[in-house]
Amino acid sequence: MSTELRTVVAQGTFDILHPGHVHYLEQAASMGDELVVIVARKTNVDHKESPVCSGRQRRDVIDSLEVVDEAVLGHEEDIFVPIEEIDPDVIALGHDQHHDDEAIEAELERRGIDCTVERADPREPKYDDELLSTRLIIDRILERRE
Template sequence: MDPLDKAVLASLYSSALDPSVPAYDRLKARLPLGQELYNGRVSHLVKMGLIENSDPSKLTFIGRDALKVVLVGGVFDLIHPGHIHTLKAAKAEGDVLVVVVARQLTARKIKKDRKIYHDESLRKELVASLNFVDLVLIGREGTLYDTVEYVKPNVIALGYDQAHSEKEIAENCKRRNLNVHVIRLSTPIPGSKSSKMKKELGDSIYGI
């Protein structure tokens, strides 16, 4: 498929999950694309059966199947080189990278007694500033699987040190009739961790 056509599909998919940014605006932020060219591509994809004719803001089942969506989740309190490497590796696994930032309550459970410097909105903004990330969402209330059911990714990519079990996630997804491939990403810089930064810098992190 033409890369621009795939980018149009990706923008429509992302805006369906987060309607606060229209698909054209989302795509224009990444590519120098005029409205006329965008509309022409949408019309072309409608004819191909990849976008709904009755509602050009929605993908057909065929259109959705044309995208490989990768989901990554985490707290992302302090973005560091380890995060960048992990997220880029996840993006390389598919066409669309969706990053789910943990809600404040969930983040506290994950980090336990460790301080969280930024609230969920700021953490979302931090991750969204990375131009290779297609969509950033705050995790849904409930369990991890409520978010997975909402996003319906093809791949869930776990960081090298995340506590989740690949097998357990795959089995729980299967119980919800979600066909998801779960992978574990490696890192060439295992010493790059938020917990280490916080331990060494403490509140002086704000002076950087």
């Protein structure tokens, strides 16, 4: 019987932690035995507003979650460098992350990284005013502070 651990990588910005992030990370953890989370550097966040919190702070918050075995900061120039170093069995993507699954799979194959790409399921709000988006949280703060 093999004793090899199945390593899962999840990644994201995780600027203001919310229940949607927790759901994603719990689902990612359920895909294997060990969960390593790559926290994006500000320089790599080009699909939305730049994070409010520093990379170290965001990494430390994610690392403190029980479901996470290790959290690391992403590479400044090449987002695949940490994936090469970790050599995961699974890359878990959030249900709404902007990544192109097929492009990721092609790049993994090009680099000789043998792992699958899986998507987490969405999580619906549990009550009317639950916010599952950093952008919505920031919007609400601005609205209430004006």
